[in-house]
Amino acid sequence: MASLRFSVIDYYILTKHRIINWLNIVKMVLRHGPYDIIRELRRYPWILEFLKVNHLMTRLTRGRSGPYRKAVAAVITDVTRGVIELLEGIFHHSDMLVIHEDMVPPEILRAMGLYPWMPELLGILLPMLEPGAMEQYIDCAENEGVPPDICSLPKATMGLSLMDVIPRGLAIVTSNLPCDGGMSSYILMEQRMGLPTFRLDVPFHFKEDRAADYFARELRSMIEWLEARTPGTMDWQKLREICDERNRMVEREQELWEMIRIRPAPMAAEAVYMSHLWSFNVFPGTASGTRLFERISELAMENLEKGAQVVPDEKYRALLWNPPTLHTIDLFNWAEKEYGVSCIMDSMSFNRLPVIDTSTEESMLKGLARTIMEGPMARHTRGPAENYFDDMYYISKTFNIDMIWVAGHVGCKNTQALSGMLREKCREWGMPLLIIDYDLSDPRIEPREGIFSQVAHFMENIMKAEKLT
Amino acid sequence: MAKRYYAGCDIGSTTGKVVVMDDEGIVASTIIPREVDPEETARKALYDVMASIDGISDLKDFVYLIGTGYGRAEIPFAHENISEISCHAMGAFYCNSAVKTIVDIGGQDIKGIAVDDDGSVLEFAMNDKCAAGTGRFYEAMSRIFNTDLESFSDLSLQAKKMVPVTAQCSVFAETEVISLLARKTSPSDVAAGIQNAVGKRCFTLLKRVGVRDKVTVTGGCAKNRGLIKELNRILKTEIISLSEDPQLMGALGAAIFARRKGSV
Numbered sequence: 001m002a003s004l005r006f007s008v009i010d011y012y013i014l015t016k017h018r019i020i021n022w023l024n025i026v027k028m029v030l031r032h033g034p035y036d037i038i039r040e041l042r043r044y045p046w047i048l049e050f051l052k053v054n055h056l057m058t059r060l061t062r063g064r065s066g067p068y069r070k071a072v073a074a075v076i077t078d079v080t081r082g083v084i085e086l087l088e089g090i091f092h093h094s095d096m097l098v099i100h101e102d103m104v105p106p107e108i109l110r111a112m113g114l115y116p117w118m119p120e121l122l123g124i125l126l127p128m129l130e131p132g133a134m135e136q137y138i139d140c141a142e143n144e145g146v147p148p149d150i151c152s153l154p155k156a157t158m159g160l161s162l163m164d165v166i167p168r169g170l171a172i173v174t175s176n177l178p179c180d181g182g183m184s185s186y187i188l189m190e191q192r193m194g195l196p197t198f199r200l201d202v203p204f205h206f207k208e209d210r211a212a213d214y215f216a217r218e219l220r221s222m223i224e225w226l227e228a229r230t231p232g233t234m235d236w237q238k239l240r241e242i243c244d245e246r247n248r249m250v251e252r253e254q255e256l257w258e259m260i261r262i263r264p265a266p267m268a269a270e271a272v273y274m275s276h277l278w279s280f281n282v283f284p285g286t287a288s289g290t291r292l293f294e295r296i297s298e299l300a301m302e303n304l305e306k307g308a309q310v311v312p313d314e315k316y317r318a319l320l321w322n323p324p325t326l327h328t329i330d331l332f333n334w335a336e337k338e339y340g341v342s343c344i345m346d347s348m349s350f351n352r353l354p355v356i357d358t359s360t361e362e363s364m365l366k367g368l369a370r371t372i373m374e375g376p377m378a379r380h381t382r383g384p385a386e387n388y389f390d391d392m393y394y395i396s397k398t399f400n401i402d403m404i405w406v407a408g409h410v411g412c413k414n415t416q417a418l419s420g421m422l423r424e425k426c427r428e429w430g431m432p433l434l435i436i437d438y439d440l441s442d443p444r445i446e447p448r449e450g451i452f453s454q455v456a457h458f459m460e461n462i463m464k465a466e467k468l469t
Numbered sequence: 470m471a472k473r474y475y476a477g478c479d480i481g482s483t484t485g486k487v488v489v490m491d492d493e494g495i496v497a498s499t500i501i502p503r504e505v506d507p508e509e510t511a512r513k514a515l516y517d518v519m520a521s522i523d524g525i526s527d528l529k530d531f532v533y534l535i536g537t538g539y540g541r542a543e544i545p546f547a548h549e550n551i552s553e554i555s556c557h558a559m560g561a562f563y564c565n566s567a568v569k570t571i572v573d574i575g576g577q578d579i580k581g582i583a584v585d586d587d588g589s590v591l592e593f594a595m596n597d598k599c600a601a602g603t604g605r606f607y608e609a610m611s612r613i614f615n616t617d618l619e620s621f622s623d624l625s626l627q628a629k630k631m632v633p634v635t636a637q638c639s640v641f642a643e644t645e646v647i648s649l650l651a652r653k654t655s656p657s658d659v660a661a662g663i664q665n666a667v668g669k670r671c672f673t674l675l676k677r678v679g680v681r682d683k684v685t686v687t688g689g690c691a692k693n694r695g696l697i698k699e700l701n702r703i704l705k706t707e708i709i710s711l712s713e714d715p716q717l718m719g720a721l722g723a724a725i726f727a728r729r730k731g732s733v
Contacts, residue, residue: 420676462591
């Protein structure tokens with residue numbers, strides 16, 4: 001009887017979120033008008049992939065029950081709502097649209113009344129919805145002469161630009177991070193679109209105070225540059241509100257982190273890492289982001305109070321290193337059922353210095369500078385190697401981790417170069433290590449079956465795990 | 470009291486292997502060429518080995534049967550299946566408990582395995598994406614030399630010097646070797662170059678798991694004496710030989726696991 005009740009509730013959760021997603025999509029179509037929507041679809045054909053969002057939600061919620069299912073569904077619904085907000089920025093506010101790289105803080109753009117658009121977002125979101133979605137863009141870039149061995153994420157972004165399906169903005173703001181491939185993609189976009197481009201110089205010795213001062217000056221230069229070239233003007237009070245809201249998001253997230261330290265975990269996987277990936281990179285400092293973390297924390301607390309665990313038979317706690325396996329985004333849903341693996345924390349979510357001092361203009365800029373400089377893609381990929389290993393060790397101890405899974409994206413030279421040292425470190429720590437060979441955006445390099453097979457070999461031979469199914 | 474038999478059945482890409490044990494030790498073993506259907510290979514190998522054991526005539530007579538190898542999931546009459554990585558480690562450990570590192574060179578992949586003090590797997594690395602250095606690669610090379618694998622191995626041991634074969638891919642290596650032979654390069658020197666190329670490939674794979682003494686080679690290619698000599702040289706350590714046929718290590722490991730499970 002209890003299982004029937006849970007089945008009905010689970011069905012209701014999924015149906016409710018499916019309807020919310022469809023309603024949000026329909027509202028966007030009605031607001032924009034069918035004729036204009038068709039025009040936009042012809043201009044940006046990738047929008048159609050977002051119609052598969054409910055399919056993604058079904059994949060990620062499958063077999064997950066109660067508060068866990070609610071949390072995962074809430075994340076997907078929040079992402080859908082956010083994508084619609086970004087699309088409406090493209091449709092209705094192209095005169096205020098600024099293209100920005102993922103290492104440029106969107107908080108500043110929003111405080112200036114501008115609409116940010118991060119082109120890499122497509123290479124991250126689309127493979128989750130349709131595993132092969134980026135193949136045509138990757139092929140296009142390679143056919144135009146982009147070296148095949150660079151990271152498939154900037155390569156796909158270059159393909160999108162070469163096929164003229166990236167929204168045009170007023171200006172581009174980018175940086176010298178996170179890798180050569182990423183920087184090259186902005187050179188190409190700059191040339192293709194003929195847009196004025198500002199490049200932030202993120203300093204190398206980021207732990208030093210003078211680096212924070214230097215980068216804060218860089219951010220101020222970016223603001224002045226944008227004010228001269230776009231209708232945006234800096235509203236410092238608005239930036240304070242955004243940073244305050246961001247701090248509230250951080251607090252809520254840290255509450256969640258405290259709870260997931262407990263074994264067995266009351267929340268895991270996409271509810272933890274996808275919420276961060278989305279809210280802190282695309283919508284930092286927004287009330288919707290804070291609400292999402294509040295909701296996930298409430299659901300985790302509900303599980304804790306009931307003594308419930310998200311993975312019914314949690315046997316192993318994993319730390320995911322590097323961005324998640326985008327085209328096999330349901331990896332942990334599979335691993336939970338197959339071997340009782342909970343994904344507790346990931347390198348992209350964990351940040352050592354997440355809070356911003358909002359007392360002065362300078363302190364806000366320094367705080368934003370530090371979040372970028374100390375962010376995982378900056379801190380982990382440029383060296384020294386200690387940054388990478390120290391965080392890994394700290395997270396493993398703090399979150400009671402049993403094994404580290406590195407999503408070993410073949411296109412990431414910076415992290416691939418660390419693999420040998422990482423193996424030695426893990427031997428030293430006695431920490432089982434799995435390096436999954438795959439490509440971030442291109443499933444042809446290693447399809448999902450290959451990823452599952454690598455995990456199965458590791459779980460059965462190293463962890464001595466028995467299959468639960 | 471009737472004897473209790475435990476079997477390990479290793480269905481590889483080129484052969485099927487079975488080892489049968491009783492409570493004292495190994496009773497019988499067999500190696501047969503594979504059939505198209507892995508289940509058929511397993512059935513044939515098991516009946517082949519059963520013919521040499523008195524008092525056992527049916528698959529149900531095995532107290533416990535474990536499948537391993539790439540076809541392990543396709544053996545419906547096995548009680549369970551275990552990854553060949555764990556089985557090779559256990560098999561080699563059973564033959565020599567000093568073994569700490571294994572190079573398993575099978576028909577379609579190469580594995581480097583670090584073995585713990587109890588015969589379990591500490592770490593492993595696999596090359597299952599390309600055929601270079603595998604049994605299939607050696608078959609292709611032997612065809613170019615118009616000989617069998619054993620003669621190819623002997624040929625490489627007669628080399629006066631080693632002519633490097635630089636191609637990493639089996640297909641390109643084949644082209645390179647044909648070109649070298651067409652230029653009248655000594656076949657034995659080229660054969661030594663091939664052994665060197667495979668040895669280096671094993672070396673890079675083993676570096677990922679760490680090379681610790683004692684090192685051994687399992688799988689069909691362990692019978693390639695030319696390769697073993699080259700591995701000795703490249704790894705700068707002695708490759709120890711095992712008390713049982715190295716090609717049987719997967720099946721032996723599976724049989725040991727079967728005995729553990731079956732005697733509980």
